[in-house]
Structure formats: structure tokens, C-alpha cells
Amino acid sequence: MRLGLFMMPLHPPERPMHATLAEDTEKSLLADRLGFDELWVGEHFSASSEPIPSPLMFMAALAPRTTRLTFATGVINLPNHHPAIVAAEAAQFDHMTGGRFIMGIGPGGLASDFELFGNTEPIARGKRMLEAMDIILRIWAQERPPYDIAGANWSARIVDSVVPELGVGTMPVPFQRPHPPIAITARSLDSFGVKVAAERGWGVVSANFVTTRVVAGHWRTLQAALAANGRPASGENWRVARNFCIAATEAEARARVFDAAGANRYYFHYLSTLARPAGQLATLKPDAETPDEAVTLEQIIADCVIWGSPQGVLDRLVAFRERVGPFGHLLMAGLDWSGPNAAWEQETMRRLAEEVMPRFRQHVAATEGKRAAE
Structure with missing residues (x-):
């Protein structure tokens, strides 16, 4: 049971970019010191x-300053990029x-x-993602040119401009062979990404901004898809992200979660505000039958945040895993540190890493x- 930190990141839009980048750097270094994996x-x-256009650039600056973190893109949105790049x-x-490195x-x-990249059609985005990944894997599978890879949207061709003795025309291949681990995100109840992951042997990351019943649906879909592809049902390569708030007492943690200045409240206010007009509120509803207009921010927070004292969070985390399925990795969502939230989240990270996870790992191993x- 590995522990990770998942940052979109998400900050109030008026905060300057240099300030949030510095904060997210500090948060990442803290995670490394606390033993996050x-x-x-x-x-x-x-x-x-959500101000990080290049997660690889951001994490490259962290690499020499950390000792244990594995870095993962969460995620590279492949339809927006030429696959050769x-x-x-x-x-x-x-x-x-x-x-x-894990390639999410x-x-x-x-x-x-x-809209910016002209990828407004959902089905077309999914096809472009898979085509891009296929081209990337074909590039990485070759040790040398020529390359002549064509798809419906992109091509990767180096045939006429090859100078082998100078290395000209040769694409770089990863340090990990044949390639880094690949993981895909899952948000919808019957996720297309989960099915693709089961078919191709990739990992699955269940988003933190979905309700508990949706995460449970990811496990049902994963089980069925693994079986259909002749693979054993296992949550070993399944990561589940959640929001947390841990304090010394239950009352203190609850007050922080629902505080008007709390980053958890801002996080789900932001996401639900975007989801409502887009007709995407379903994945945030604790009860699928609740009409959109009846869904409250408090209901969303209560279902999507695991909060409490260290013992309370351990109990809720055990119950959550028993309900949704045997995920093998836990990712804590990183929040904005405005106002009191820096102290609150730092305490949550420390208590999760030092007080909750050792006992949660013991429980998982025994189970x-x-x-x-x-």
C-alpha cells in the first residue's frame, strides 16, 4: 500500500502563478520528507x-531535491500534444x-x-488519446530509425534525414525498458479508461473528485474487464485518490472540513460549480437518484472527504476500502494553502503518513x- 500526493493543483484564480508554484514545490518537498512514495x-x-501547463517541467526541478518520490504525470492529456513530442x-x-517515473x-x-486545442468532441478525444499512446509506444520500441508511423491524426516519420554514425534521426527511448509504467485516470461510473487499462495492462487512478459509489463502480468495471482479458482480478495496480482532513480530535477536523475558509470547501465548490452547467454533477452525487438541484456542497464534501482524528480516519479508511474494493495505492489530494490551510494540510499530511498509514498498511496486509x- 503505497502513499502518494495528487495535485491538480487547484488554487484561487487571483493568486499569482509564481506564488502557487513555490507553494506546490514546498508541498512536494514536504511529502518527500514525510515518506510519501x-x-x-x-x-x-x-x-x-489550475496553473501547471507542464507537469514534467515542474517535477524536473524537484528531482534533484528529493530522495524517495516517484514522479507521475496526473495526467498528460494526450489529445492536446503531438505524440512524438x-x-x-x-x-x-x-x-x-x-x-x-510513472506516465499518467x-x-x-x-x-x-x-476549446483551445479543438478537442471538444468526447469520443474523438478518447480515440486521439489511444492513437497518441500507440505512436509513443512504437517510437519507444525502436532502438534506431527509420520511423514511419502513421495514424488518423498524427504521423511520426524520419526516413530521409537519417545519419546513423552521428545519431541524427534517432528518437530517445526511456530509462525504464520497455517503457515506464502507464496509468490512466477514471472518473465516470462505467469508465472507458478502466476498460482500456485492463486490456492493455495499465494502472488505474480513480479521481478524488468522484463520490464513493463511483469509485466502487470502478472496481466492478475493473474486475469484469480483467476477467474478459484473461487477467486475474487484482487491485495491486489500482490507485484511489481522496481528500483528507486530519486533526487531533473529531470535532476539530469536522470544523476545518466545513469551514468557509477551508481549502476542501473551496475545492469542491470549484468543481461542482463547473460540473453543474456542464451536466457532469452525477459523479459527485452520493445518491444517483438525487436531482441536480437538490445536491448540496455539504453532501459532496461529506462523501468525498475522509476526515477526523487519526483513529477516526483509520476507521473510515478501512470502511471505505471494504466498500469500494481492494485498491493497492492511496493518493491524498493536495489543497491550496491560503489562510489557515497551510497549517491544516501540513498537519493532515504528517498525521496521515506517520499515524494512519502504518496501521492502515498493517490492516491491509492482515486482510x-x-x-x-x-
């Missing part, structure tokens, strides 16, 4: 509230980190990015051992 960083081009940059990053991919999730013996 992974850092996942998102990619968005057109939102001052992604193949070369990701290979370089994998070498820069000595293989501390997705079709994208920000409407303004869809899995018992199942294996049956």
Missing part, C-alpha cells in the same frame, strides 16, 4: 486556478530521474483546454493474508 501532478493550459520529453524525464495519461478534463489463506 509518489507525487502526481496535473496538466492544464488555460486556467489560472511527448515520447521524447517523457523519455528524457525518465532518464533525468533514473526511472522514478488521459483524454483531458478542462473545457477551456478542449490480504487472511484472504489468501482461505
Whole structure:
């Protein structure tokens, strides 16, 4: 059971970019010091509230300053990039980190990015994502040119400009062979991404901004898709992201979660405000039958945030895993540090890493051992 930090990141839009980048750097270094295993960083081009266009560039600055973090893109939105550029940059990053890299991919999730790059059709985005990944993998599978890879949207061709003795025409390949681990995000109840991951042997990342019943749906879909592809049902390569708030007492944690100045409240206010007019509120509804107009921010927070004292969070985390399925990795969502939130989240990160996770790992190991013996 590995522990990771997942940052979109998400900040109030009026905050200057240099300030939020510095804050997200500090948060990442804290995660490394506390013993977090992974850092996942998102990619968005057109939102001052989600201000990291290049997660690889951001994480490259962290690589020499960290000792244990594995870096992961959360995610590279492949329809927005030429696959040859992604193949070369990701290979370089994998070498820069000595293989501390997981390549998280997705079709994208920000409407303004869809418009910016002309990818407004959902089915077309999914097809472009898979085509891009196929081209990337074909580039990485070759040790030398020529390359002549064609798809419906892109091509990668180096045939006439090859000078072998000078290395001209040769694309970089990753440090990890045949390639870094690949993971895909899942948001919808019957996720297309989960099915693709099961078919191709990729990892799955269940988003933190979906309700518990949707995460449980991801496991049902994953089980069925793995079985259909002749693979054993396992959550070993399944990551689940959640928001957390941990304090000394239950009352203190609850007050922070629902505080008007709390970053958890801002986080889900932002996401639900975007989701309502887009008709995408379903994944945030604790009860699928609740009409959109009856869904409250408090209901969303209560279902999507695991909060409490260390013992309370451990109990809720155990119950959550029993309900949704046997995920093998836990990702904590990183929040904005405005006002009191820096102290609150730093306490949450420390208590999660030092007080909750050791006992949660013991519980998971005992549970899995018992199942294996049956």
C-alpha cells in the first residue's frame, strides 16, 4: 500500500502563478520528507486556478531535491500534444530521474483546454488519446530509425534525414525498458479508461473528485474487464485518490472540513460549480437518484472527504476500502494553502503518513493474508 500526493493543483484564480508554484514545490518537498512514495501532478493550459501547463517541467526541478518520490504525470492529456513530442520529453524525464517515473495519461478534463486545442468532441478525444499512446509506444520500441508511423491524426516519420554514425534521426527511448509504467485516470461510473487499462495492462487512478459509489463502480468495471482479458482480478495496480482532513480530535477536523475558509470547501465548490452547467454533477452525487438541484456542497464534501482524528480516519479508511474494493495505492489530494490551510494540510499530511498509514498498511496486509489463506 503505497502513499502518494495528487495535485491538480487547484488554487484561487487571483493568486499569482509564481506564488502557487513555490507553494506546490514546498508541498512536494514536504511529502518527500514525510515518506510519501509518489507525487502526481496535473496538466492544464488555460486556467489560472489550475496553473501547471507542464507537469514534467515542474517535477524536473524537484528531482534533484528529493530522495524517495516517484514522479507521475496526473495526467498528460494526450489529445492536446503531438505524440512524438511527448515520447521524447517523457523519455528524457525518465532518464533525468533514473526511472522514478510513472506516465499518467488521459483524454483531458478542462473545457477551456478542449476549446483551445479543438478537442471538444468526447469520443474523438478518447480515440486521439489511444492513437497518441500507440505512436509513443512504437517510437519507444525502436532502438534506431527509420520511423514511419502513421495514424488518423498524427504521423511520426524520419526516413530521409537519417545519419546513423552521428545519431541524427534517432528518437530517445526511456530509462525504464520497455517503457515506464502507464496509468490512466477514471472518473465516470462505467469508465472507458478502466476498460482500456485492463486490456492493455495499465494502472488505474480513480479521481478524488468522484463520490464513493463511483469509485466502487470502478472496481466492478475493473474486475469484469480483467476477467474478459484473461487477467486475474487484482487491485495491486489500482490507485484511489481522496481528500483528507486530519486533526487531533473529531470535532476539530469536522470544523476545518466545513469551514468557509477551508481549502476542501473551496475545492469542491470549484468543481461542482463547473460540473453543474456542464451536466457532469452525477459523479459527485452520493445518491444517483438525487436531482441536480437538490445536491448540496455539504453532501459532496461529506462523501468525498475522509476526515477526523487519526483513529477516526483509520476507521473510515478501512470502511471505505471494504466498500469500494481492494485498491493497492492511496493518493491524498493536495489543497491550496491560503489562510489557515497551510497549517491544516501540513498537519493532515504528517498525521496521515506517520499515524494512519502504518496501521492502515498493517490492516491491509492482515486482510490480504487472511484472504489468501482461505
